Amino acid sequence: MSEKVRVRFAPSPxxxxxxxGVRTALYNYLFAKKHGGTFILRxxxxxxxxxxxxxxxxxxxxxxxxxxxxxxxxxxxxxYGPYRQSERKSQYAKYAHELVEKGHAYYAFDTSEELTKMxxxxxxLGHHSAKYDRRTRSLMRNSLTLSAxxxxxxxxxxxxxxxxxxxxxxxxxxxxxxxxxxxxxxxxELDDKVILKNDGMPTYHLANIVDDxxxxxxxxxxxxxxxxxxAHHVLMYRFFGWQEPKFTHLPLILKPSGKGKLSKRDGAKxxxxxxxxxxxxxxxxxxxxxxQGYDPKALLNFLVLLGWNPGNDEEVMTKDRMVEMFSLDxxxxxxxxxxxxxxxxxxxxxIHKQNVEELLPIAKKVLADNDVSVDDTFLTKYVTxxxxxxxxxxxxxxxxxxxxxxxxxxxxxxxxxxxxxELDAHFEAIKSIITDGNNEAATLTDNxxxxxxxxxxxxxxxxxxxxxMMCGSLTGPDLFEIIALLGIEESNQRIDKAxxxxxxx
RNA sequence: GGCCCGUUCGUCUAGGGGUUAGGACGCCAGGUUUUCAUCCUGGUAGCACGGGUUCGAAUCCCGUACGGGCUACCA
Numbered sequence: 001m002s003e004k005v006r007v008r009f010a011p012s013p014x015x016x017x018x019x020x021g022v023r024t025a026l027y028n029y030l031f032a033k034k035h036g037g038t039f040i041l042r043x044x045x046x047x048x049x050x051x052x053x054x055x056x057x058x059x060x061x062x063x064x065x066x067x068x069x070x071x072x073x074x075x076x077x078x079x080y081g082p083y084r085q086s087e088r089k090s091q092y093a094k095y096a097h098e099l100v101e102k103g104h105a106y107y108a109f110d111t112s113e114e115l116t117k118m119x120x121x122x123x124x125l126g127h128h129s130a131k132y133d134r135r136t137r138s139l140m141r142n143s144l145t146l147s148a149x150x151x152x153x154x155x156x157x158x159x160x161x162x163x164x165x166x167x168x169x170x171x172x173x174x175x176x177x178x179x180x181x182x183x184x185x186x187x188x189e190l191d192d193k194v195i196l197k198n199d200g201m202p203t204y205h206l207a208n209i210v211d212d213x214x215x216x217x218x219x220x221x222x223x224x225x226x227x228x229x230x231a232h233h234v235l236m237y238r239f240f241g242w243q244e245p246k247f248t249h250l251p252l253i254l255k256p257s258g259k260g261k262l263s264k265r266d267g268a269k270x271x272x273x274x275x276x277x278x279x280x281x282x283x284x285x286x287x288x289x290x291x292q293g294y295d296p297k298a299l300l301n302f303l304v305l306l307g308w309n310p311g312n313d314e315e316v317m318t319k320d321r322m323v324e325m326f327s328l329d330x331x332x333x334x335x336x337x338x339x340x341x342x343x344x345x346x347x348x349x350x351i352h353k354q355n356v357e358e359l360l361p362i363a364k365k366v367l368a369d370n371d372v373s374v375d376d377t378f379l380t381k382y383v384t385x386x387x388x389x390x391x392x393x394x395x396x397x398x399x400x401x402x403x404x405x406x407x408x409x410x411x412x413x414x415x416x417x418x419x420x421x422e423l424d425a426h427f428e429a430i431k432s433i434i435t436d437g438n439n440e441a442a443t444l445t446d447n448x449x450x451x452x453x454x455x456x457x458x459x460x461x462x463x464x465x466x467x468x469m470m471c472g473s474l475t476g477p478d479l480f481e482i483i484a485l486l487g488i489e490e491s492n493q494r495i496d497k498a499x500x501x502x503x504x505x
Numbered sequence: 506g507g508c509c510c511g512u513u514c515g516u517c518u519a520g521g522g523g524u525u526a527g528g529a530c531g532c533c534a535g536g537u538u539u540u541c542a543u544c545c546u547g548g549u550a551g552c553a554c555g556g557g558u559u560c561g562a563a564u565c566c567c568g569u570a571c572g573g574g575c576u577a578c579c580a
Binding site for chain 1: 506507508509510511512515516517518519527528529530531538539540541542543544572573574575576577578579580
């Protein structure tokens with residue numbers, strides 16, 4: 001690649017960043033880093049009606065959490081700013097006018113009522129979803145149908161004045177998409193898209209290509225929903241005489257089951273997040289991966305493989321490795337269904353691979369959120385014990401609650417199966433072993449096991465019972481590690497308590 | 506409806522004229538673990554359909570079906 005790569009992630013601040021948007025950002029980021037290029041965040045806030053307070057901050061925070069840090073952005077600036085389209089408003093009109101002058105665009109004055117009427121009229125004639133195009137524009141009020149004087153007067157009145165792109169007649173527009181290769185559209189099928197709105201703001205189509213040109217974007221990597229309007233974009237580049245960037249349209253992320261692309265409400269419906277961070281809007285809370293205890297690195301790893309592969313069997317990759325392996329031509333063409341089980345597996349795998357030291361502050365916070373505070377020595381041992389038993393970070397509490405609260409109830413079925421009052425004397429003996437023995441799990445294991453052996457007692461009876469006494473059920477890490485960590489006093493108390501409770505079962 | 510894009514195990518995917526169609530998640534079984542989980546081993550399951558082209562198609566072509574996107578003064 002001879003020119004310096006510049007790519008942008010261009011979300012619209014109309015709500016929280018969707019997981020598909022995160023993947024788009026990731027691919028842009030990886031491509032930029034792979035080629036030593038620049039990753040730009042540009043906020044496309046040209047629609048004031050859809051602007052949502054806090055959405056831009058959300059996007060920035062999400063990218064930060066995922067460490068997808070832009071090189072240029074509204075927050076940090078750059079040589080091609082401003083990076084918020086609302087702040088670039090004054091620039092767009094002149095480009096729209098340039099297109100009018102060149103005969104590639106025209107003014108239109110139709111009210112929304114007139115537009116609706118045209119569509120229903122066309123519908124009556126048997127034309128479904130009629131467009132404002134080469135066929136219908138002659139029926140409407142615009143600078144192509146009105147006299148120059150009439151148009152001028154209407155433009156000066158400035159009511160319902162917009163600029164539309166004029167689609168050429170019967171031309172085949174072909175562009176190359178890196179994923180899909182050649183894609184063609186006939187201009188007769190394309191509508192005259194509005195490029196400058198009545199409020200003076202550009203629509204996406206104009207703003208996007210003007211900014212991409214001004215910001216010297218070399219590669220446009222965006223969702224497949226833009227594929228259909230790319231012909232318009234390409235035409236505009238040609239009208240302006242600008243070099244067009246290379247296009248890559250990403251397959252969409254689909255619902256885990258059923259029809260359509262993954263949407264905002266699917267999170268609640270399927271019971272998993274579709275947003276990186278939790279988001280609240282109008283009394284509704286949308287779950288976030290961060291809040292549910294996903295590691296951002298694991299999320300990224302899961303996402304990178306949803307629609308791309310490194311060309312070999314590698315799955316667990318660091319971000320550096322992703323950068324190294326990334327290439328646009330390995331992007332898959334078809335949509336990918338979102339599978340939360342795989343996301344969980346990645347998260348678990350990442351937790352297993354982490355150093356205990358990295359996990360310490362995370363576990364500490366999870367425990368604190370559950371009103372549990374522990375000292376560092378305990379925490380280190382606890383995390384070491386729990387690390388391989390955890391899928392999501394909150395499991396640091398839920399998988400080990402018995403460490404912090406003595407069991408309130410016991411697995412009656414399993415206890416009854418093994419317990420009789422005759423066993424009490426031996427549990428008293430085990431208590432004294434715990435009391436006498438040093439506090440190492442290994443020593444405890446040896447001492448208790450040799451006691452059982454010497455007295456010809458069954459391990460399969462005493463050990464499960466001892467576990468139920470400590471944990472309430474037949475789950476959890478190594479029994480003697482638990483006892484060692486709980487300490488002599490607490491362990492013995494649990495035995496006493498259970499011995500009483502077992503008789504009631 | 507029209508235009509555009511797509512279709513390999515349930516899911517993510519590799520493979521692009523000759524492969525026992527490979528890997529991963531999930532699921533199932535066995536082993537390890539006094540338990541659960543982890544871990545290890547094995548198994549399960551797929552080329553949407555119909556026509557061509559070819560000695561030979563999952564792979565190339567056409568059609569059909571199905572899925573997706575777009576069809577706003579939204580992005």
